[in-house]
Structure formats: structure tokens, C-alpha cells
Amino acid sequence: MMWQTLLAAIQSSFLDSLATPLQILALGCAVLGVGLQVGGSLVRTMLPLRWLTVASSLALMVYGALSPSMSTLAASLLLLPINVFRAVEVTRLTHAVKGAAAAADHVGHWLKPHMKVRKLKAGQVLFRKGDRAEHLYLLVQGEMRLADIGQQLPLGRIFGEIALFAPDHRRTHTVQALSACTVLQIHESTVRQLYYQHPAFGFHLIDLLAEGLAHDVARAEAAAQATPSQGGAIPEA
Structure with missing residues (x-):
């Protein structure tokens, strides 16, 4: 009996979340945000991890604004600038490393003055x-x-x-x-x-x-x- 009541409550809540187009969009953003978080945890390199986290924060921020869920919205607004900063930082580092590797063949030219x-x-x-x-x-x-x-x-x-x-x-x-x-x-x-x-x-x-x-x-x-x-x-x- 208890399980039937719980299942009925979950079903009712799910149907309520699909009552309007905005609620459908909010649910989709929530699923997308969670999926991006899971994807970020599975990648092995830092650059895609950071950008997947940024995308997840954006999706959850939209969900928090539409559902509405103030706790989710506040957490996403707090984490988004941090994740963007880290993603840009890693991207710049990656470009710097690639540039350094490309310039390695010409190192003798600027080494001579020393x-x-x-x-x-x-x-x-x-x-x-x-x-x-x-x-x-x-x-x-x-x-x-x-x-x-x-x-x-x-x-x-x-x-x-x-x-x-x-x-x-x-x-x-x-x-x-x-x-x-x-x-x-x-x-x-x-x-x-x-x-x-x-x-x-x-x-x-x-x-x-x-x-x-x-x-x-x-x-x-x-x-x-x-x-x-x-x-x-x-x-x-």
C-alpha cells in the first residue's frame, strides 16, 4: 500500500511537471544539466571537463529559473562564473602549451643572447x-x-x-x-x-x-x- 501511494505521488508530480511548455522546458534542462555533469565526470582530460561543467551550470540555472527552484538557481549562479573562469584558464593553458611545442624548433634563435x-x-x-x-x-x-x-x-x-x-x-x-x-x-x-x-x-x-x-x-x-x-x-x- 505504501509503495503504491509513493508511486502515485511520483507519477502525479511528473505529470504536473509536464503541464505547460515552460515546465517541460524546465524538466528538459534539468535532465540535460544532470547528464552533462555525469558526462564531465566520465571524461579523462581537464578541458572538456571544464566546459561540460559550464554547460551543466547553464542548464541547471535555466531549470532553477523556470521550475522555479531558488536553491538550484542560486547554486548555479554561484558556480557558473567559477566554472567559466576555470574553463577559460585551462583553454589558455592548452593553447600556450601547443604554441610552446610549435616554437620549440626555433628555440636556438632567442637562446643565443643568453x-x-x-x-x-x-x-x-x-x-x-x-x-x-x-x-x-x-x-x-x-x-x-x-x-x-x-x-x-x-x-x-x-x-x-x-x-x-x-x-x-x-x-x-x-x-x-x-x-x-x-x-x-x-x-x-x-x-x-x-x-x-x-x-x-x-x-x-x-x-x-x-x-x-x-x-x-x-x-x-x-x-x-x-x-x-x-x-x-x-x-x-
């Missing part, structure tokens, strides 16, 4: 494997190579970045000039300041670190494949 010129003669060593790292370098003229592995450095490329972020701050390779060279160098402390201040520089360093690690892994795999297996073979007498 760097000092250093010249080397042919055969001169810039730094040796195991030396403590204090500078980042950019090759602007001449030819240089990683002497311990025989790999030539491309012109215009930043190098020496891995050791700056390594726990022991030690160089992983020896760099030698093959001809008269000009390099630009920047101190570690300035590198860290620029890393925090300029997203483009940070993205460029991350790309360089990933590239260097990928090359090291490829060299290690090639060396492992070139080395004959020592196990399982029985030497002849």
Missing part, C-alpha cells in the same frame, strides 16, 4: 667523459664529434643537456673538435631559469633528452646484437 662565445682549435677537446657538467652548448660553426663513439654533431644543435639533468652531473661522452669550431655556451643556472620561464625551451630540452636516450638504447641494442653469445658453446679441445 650564451657566450667559445672557440676551439682542430683536435681540441671541449669536455671529456666523466667531467662535471656546468654548461649547455650550441654548435654554430665547424665540425665536432662524440669522440668515444665516433658520432658527428649536427650544426646548430644544442648538446650537453643530458649531464645537466643527470643525478651525478657527469658527462656521458667526450666531445672533440674536428676543425676550428665556434660554440655558444650557457651556464647551468641560466639553463634552469630559462627552463622554468620559457615553455618552448622546456619542450626543446625534453625532445633532446628523449632523442639522446633513444640513440643510446639503439646503440646498446646494436652492440648486443653484434656481440657473439658466450653461453651454451663448448670450446674445442
Whole structure:
């Protein structure tokens, strides 16, 4: 009996909410607002979450005004500007990150004013494997190579970045000039300041670190494949 009474009350309330076009619109906005809230809770990235929350606040605000429900209206009016501010903030951050990633390839142009010129003669060593790292370098003229592995450095490329972020701050390779060279160098402390201040520089360093690690892994795999297996073979007498 109690369940029948409750069901009848719910049915009556639902039918009352559909009595006029405005009430139908209010109910639709309520369903939409709740649906957007549920959708926002299911997305995994911040940008769509924020804008779904904004849309939900708008829908519930319309519902609160038409139903009328003062508590829903007040809550929506309070949350809407907060959600809009956060959504705009995340949108701007997303655009800034994309712009920084696009500008990473040109980071050397605006980095040069922060760097000092250093010249080397042919055969001169810039730094040796195991030396403590204090500078980042950019090759602007001449030819240089990683002497311990025989790999030539491309012109215009930043190098020496891995050791700056390594726990022991030690160089992983020896760099030698093959001809008269000009390099630009920047101190570690300035590198860290620029890393925090300029997203483009940070993205460029991350790309360089990933590239260097990928090359090291490829060299290690090639060396492992070139080395004959020592196990399982029985030497002849």
C-alpha cells in the first residue's frame, strides 16, 4: 500500500511537471544539466571537463529559473562564473602549451643572447667523459664529434643537456673538435631559469633528452646484437 501511494505521488508530480511548455522546458534542462555533469565526470582530460561543467551550470540555472527552484538557481549562479573562469584558464593553458611545442624548433634563435662565445682549435677537446657538467652548448660553426663513439654533431644543435639533468652531473661522452669550431655556451643556472620561464625551451630540452636516450638504447641494442653469445658453446679441445 505504501509503495503504491509513493508511486502515485511520483507519477502525479511528473505529470504536473509536464503541464505547460515552460515546465517541460524546465524538466528538459534539468535532465540535460544532470547528464552533462555525469558526462564531465566520465571524461579523462581537464578541458572538456571544464566546459561540460559550464554547460551543466547553464542548464541547471535555466531549470532553477523556470521550475522555479531558488536553491538550484542560486547554486548555479554561484558556480557558473567559477566554472567559466576555470574553463577559460585551462583553454589558455592548452593553447600556450601547443604554441610552446610549435616554437620549440626555433628555440636556438632567442637562446643565443643568453650564451657566450667559445672557440676551439682542430683536435681540441671541449669536455671529456666523466667531467662535471656546468654548461649547455650550441654548435654554430665547424665540425665536432662524440669522440668515444665516433658520432658527428649536427650544426646548430644544442648538446650537453643530458649531464645537466643527470643525478651525478657527469658527462656521458667526450666531445672533440674536428676543425676550428665556434660554440655558444650557457651556464647551468641560466639553463634552469630559462627552463622554468620559457615553455618552448622546456619542450626543446625534453625532445633532446628523449632523442639522446633513444640513440643510446639503439646503440646498446646494436652492440648486443653484434656481440657473439658466450653461453651454451663448448670450446674445442
